[in-house]
Structure formats: structure tokens, C-alpha cells
Amino acid sequence: ACSSKYVLSALHPMWQGPLVAPGGNRQSPIDIRVRKSVFDPHLKPLTPDYDPGTCSQIWNNGYSFLVEYDDTTDKSILKGGPLEDNFRLCQFHFHWGESNAWGSEHTVDRRLFPAELHMVHWNSNKYRRFEEAVMEENGLAVIGVFLKIGKRHEGLQKLVDALPAVRHKDSVVEFTRFDPACLLPANIDDYWTYAGSLTTPPLTEAVTWIIMKQHIEVSHDQLAVFRSLLFTSAEEEVQKSMVNNFRVQQPLRGRTVRSSFT
Ligand SMILES: CC#CCNS(=O)(=O)c1cc(S(N)(=O)=O)ccc1C(=O)O
Numbered sequence: 001a002c003s004s005k006y007v008l009s010a011l012h013p014m015w016q017g018p019l020v021a022p023g024g025n026r027q028s029p030i031d032i033r034v035r036k037s038v039f040d041p042h043l044k045p046l047t048p049d050y051d052p053g054t055c056s057q058i059w060n061n062g063y064s065f066l067v068e069y070d071d072t073t074d075k076s077i078l079k080g081g082p083l084e085d086n087f088r089l090c091q092f093h094f095h096w097g098e099s100n101a102w103g104s105e106h107t108v109d110r111r112l113f114p115a116e117l118h119m120v121h122w123n124s125n126k127y128r129r130f131e132e133a134v135m136e137e138n139g140l141a142v143i144g145v146f147l148k149i150g151k152r153h154e155g156l157q158k159l160v161d162a163l164p165a166v167r168h169k170d171s172v173v174e175f176t177r178f179d180p181a182c183l184l185p186a187n188i189d190d191y192w193t194y195a196g197s198l199t200t201p202p203l204t205e206a207v208t209w210i211i212m213k214q215h216i217e218v219s220h221d222q223l224a225v226f227r228s229l230l231f232t233s234a235e236e237e238v239q240k241s242m243v244n245n246f247r248v249q250q251p252l253r254g255r256t257v258r259s260s261f262t
Pocket residue numbers: 002003006061066091093118120134142197198199200201202
């Protein structure tokens with residue numbers, strides 16, 4: 001798994017503040033200005049190929065909950081799109097607000113969504129393990145999918161039902177046979193892509209971001225369960241609801257956002 005070894009203490013909600021990597025000129029998240037994005041006809045369709053058998057656990061790391069995948073083989077991989085290499089799925093997680101009015105990290109022409117899914121992959125052609133890739137320029141590829149409030153997401157419910165077991169920071173529960181492909185929108189051919197960074201410490205500028213144009217829908221009640229999670233561990237006297245775990249938007253610094261569609 002990719003991040004289970006990190007107790008990123010800097011992940012306290014304070015990191016939403018002015019934390020910018022020193023000299024960072026490709027930081028994430030950003031606002032995607034649709035009319036400023038450049039259609040790139042050479043962008044290929046994205047070809048994710050995930051094996052639900054590699055799903056291993058859910059972990060509350062004190063800032064989100066991570067669904068972690070065994071990334072010791074190339075069983076769950078992402079290829080195509082803007083990617084030249086093979087990228088291995090290591091985890092997915094979400095960012096959300098305390099209200100449905102905000103919660104996403106990226107925005108589209110300043111439009112906020114109630115939540116955003118991130119599927120984190122690392123370059124297994126160039127690096128031997130996640131820890132190496134996370135420090136390298138083309139080390140990671142993260143798929144971003146916006147969530148909107150609407151009909152209940154049947155595939156998500158299995159995950160929602162497991163969340164009470166990881167209510168507190170540092171809690172882990174076994175979680176198997178979850179197919180992350182069920183969280184992708186019907187159309188994955190239309191996306192924006194740009195060079196960015198992790199949105200949590202260490203904020204390394206290692207990420208090729210692939211943001212889906214089409215959102216997925218989840219019910220109000222499903223998202224309410226995300227908000228029942230806690231930033232704090234069981235021992236702490238004051239419990240803090242896990243909400244608003246998104247980073248503030250970062251300057252584009254002259255970067256181009258490419259689109260796979262016109
Ligand atoms: C060293 C190191 C590291 C980062 N790990 S991560 O890439 O899984 C990750 C990525 C992101 S994001 N929002 O940049 O995709 C958020 C959170 C995490 C995490 O560990 O919890």
C-alpha cells in the first residue's frame with residue numbers, strides 16, 4: 001500500500017492554510033478555466049484495469065479515509081490518456097465539505113462540488129515502490145472525479161457501510177473485493193489533465209492530474225456518513241468531525257490545462 005506508512009502529522013486541518021511547497025510552481029488543486037484549456041488530439045483514451053482482489057483495507061489517517069490496494073504487482077493499473085508509462089493503483093480517498101455547497105479541491109470555472117474522489121497511482125515502469133515515485137516529477141497519476149448529490153450510488157454503499165468501523169484517526173479495518181472502477185463516471189474519455197502536486201504534505205510536484213469532466217452522483221445520506229468520521233483519535237477528549245478536508249486553490253503559474261475533448 002502506498003501511504004499506510006505515513007502518519008503525516010502535518011495533516012492537521014491547519015494544512016489547509018498557506019502551506020505551499022517552497023518555490024512551488026506546479027501546486028494543486030487549481031481552478032480549471034474551461035475556455036482556457038487546450039484540446040490535445042494526441043491524448044489517448046484512459047484504460048484503467050483494476051482487479052478487485054487487490055483491495056485490502058480502509059484506513060482513517062486523520063485527514064481522510066483511504067481505501068488501500070495491494071500494489072506489489074501490476075494487477076490494478078492505469079495506462080493511456082496522457083500517460084506514457086504503467087501506473088499502479090495504491091489507494092483512493094475523498095475530500096468533502098461540512099455542507100453540500102463546497103468540498104471539492106478542484107473547481108470548474110469556479111464551480112465547487114460537494115466532494116471529490118482521488119484515485120492515486122504510481123509509475124511502476126520507472127520506480128520500484130510508491131515511496132520513490134512520490135518524490136519524482138512523473139511519479140504519480142491521480143484521477144479526480146467530482147461528486148454531486150443525487151441518487152444513491154449502489155457501488156459506494158459497501159464502502160459507506162464500512163466507515164463506522166474507521167470512525168477515529170488511525171483506525172483500520174479489512175476491506176476486500178471492492179472494484180474501484182464502479183466509482184468512475186460512465187464517460188472516462190472526456191477529461192482535463194495538467195501537471196500538479198499532492199494536495200497534502202509533502203505537497204511534492206509529482207502528479208499528473210486527470211480530472212473527469214463527468215461527475216458521479218451519491219445520495220445526501222451517503223455523504224452524511226463521510227461527515228460522521230472524525231479527525232481525532234479515540235483517546236482525544238475533544239472529537240472533531242472530519243469535514244472540509246480540502247486544500248485551498250493554488251496559482252496556475254503559467255501552466256496549460258489540456259482537454260481530451262472539444
Ligand atoms: C510521502 C507521501 C505521501 C502522500 N500519499 S498519497 O499519495 O497516498 C496521498 C495523496 C493525496 S492527494 N489529495 O494529493 O491525491 C492525499 C493524501 C495522501 C495520503 O498519503 O494520505
